[in-house]
Amino acid sequence: MVSDNTPTSRHHGAPKHGDALLAGLLRCRRCGRKLTVRYTGAKHDIPRYSCWRGLLDNGEPRCIAFGGLRVDDAIKDALLRVVEPGAITAAAEAEAQVASRRDQVRDALARDLEAARYGADRAFRQYDAADPENRLVAAELEARWNRALARAAEIEAKIAAHDTATPRPSSLAALDAAALGTDLRTVWEAPTTDARLKKRIVRTVILEVVADIDDDASEIVLLIHWIGGVHTELRLPKRRRGQRNSTAPEIIAAVRQLVLLANDDLIAGILNRNGLLTGHGNRWTRERVTALRSHHKIPVFRPAPDGTEPWLNLTNAARLLGVTTKTLRLAAEAGSIEGVHPLPDGPWIFARAELGKPPAQQLTQRARQNPKYPTGSHPDQQNLFTSEV
Structure with a gap:
């Protein structure tokens, strides 16, 4: 049996339980052992890959550890780039090959039927030309004719069964290849798609992924070993704790400026009007803006006591x-x-x-x-908006 710690192992087993896409496929570049996965977070649904078999088995220092969300996303994107065009081409080619084989079988049956019908017609002519007084000859020719008719009927039955079993032409051929690629990504990312199906797809095209951490560049280095011998290297910035669901820096900078003249409720409306979402993908509310300010120590807006706003x-x-x-x-x-x-x-x-x-x-x-452009609006004109963009 091949050891799990052997770098040359090609047996990564069946898909493991959990949402971690690369469970059982990651191998440490430093020690050659496979990485383990554990789940963190409030709901225990955030994977984290670690190389600590050496620590558990021999008390050695742990080699590497990193969050799994970004790594899984990177592998997914790389896999879809490889699979989408190849899957479409392979499916079309396979369908064409199957259709060609079906056509060849039916052509052969049609040729057999034509030969059987010719043999039956020839046997009938021989029987018809025989002397009725010669009963032995007539009986033999009649038997030949019957056998030829039975042979033709047998081939006709085979053709009918073949036509019944042949499926209708697939509508996939009429679809655009780009649309199929988009559908594949949509199906992959749908929340109803089974995680085990995704893992089986990954294990079909990826042999293993060798992982390491470049401490100087603060990057996660992944070397993907594809089935067939091709290798691809990916470099991902190492994520800080809690960074995945953090609010975009641009939004934080905008809030720092908006608090100069707007309260939290108004800021939430401005952020939603610009189509901006929280780090968890939610719309903004007054409570979420308040939490963001508190976390980043952004002061709250307070009107000037004397009414002279700065x-x-x-x-x-x-x-x-x-x-x-x-x-x-x-x-x-x-x-x-x-x-x-x-x-x-x-x-x-x-x-x-x-x-x-x-x-x-x-x-x-x-x-x-410049009299052409007045300096201000008419004093009697009413303003419908409290603030103009």
Whole structure:
């Protein structure tokens, strides 16, 4: 029996239980032992691969360990890139080969039927030309004719059975190959797809995966040994604890700026309006924004006690300068006046201190000197929005 610790082992066994895609396929590059998998997290559904057979068996230091979610995703993407076009081509080729074999069988039966019918017709002519008085000859010719008819009927029955057993042409041939590839990925990623089926697919095309950690580059190094002898190396950044479900840095940076003039409820609405989700893929709520701020130590928005806000949105900043919101927005986009626009569908943010500096005053003077573009809206015009993007 081949030892599990032998690097040349080609027997990785049946798919293991659990969601870990590579359970039983990963091998440590440093010691040659297979990596084990354990599940962590609140629901015990987050796999983590570790090489600690040496620790358990001989008390040796543990070699390597890393989270399994990113590794499984990388292997899945690599496998789908390899399998999708190959699977479609192989399926089409196999279907064509089977159809060709069916056609060859039916052609052979058709030729046999033609020969049997010719033999039956020839036997009938011989029987018909025989002298009825010669009973022995007539009886023999009649027996030959009957045997030829039975042979033809037997072949006709075989052709009918063959046509009945032949399935209808598959509709796969009419589908686009790219659509099939998309469907394959969709089926793979569907939550109803059995994890054991995915593992069987992986074990069909992958012999094993040799894993190591590049400590200098902080990367996980994977060498995929495909069935057939081809090798592929993947390098993945090593994930920090809790990083997979963490909020995107861009969202955190936007929240740091939005708290200058918006409360948590309003920030949640702005994030949802921009189509942004939490690290777990949920929509934002006031409670989730509050939790994000608390975790990253972002201060909460508090209105100024004297009513003089240090940060203004586009509408209030334009009113302070006495210009239209369009004039101020174009100046901010051109960089003439310093302003912050954290999200495409969100408010502009201006510091009150910046609006008192010469660039802002010059903008006001230029707007007043150009009668074609009024400096502001009519005092009687009502504003339907509290903030303008």
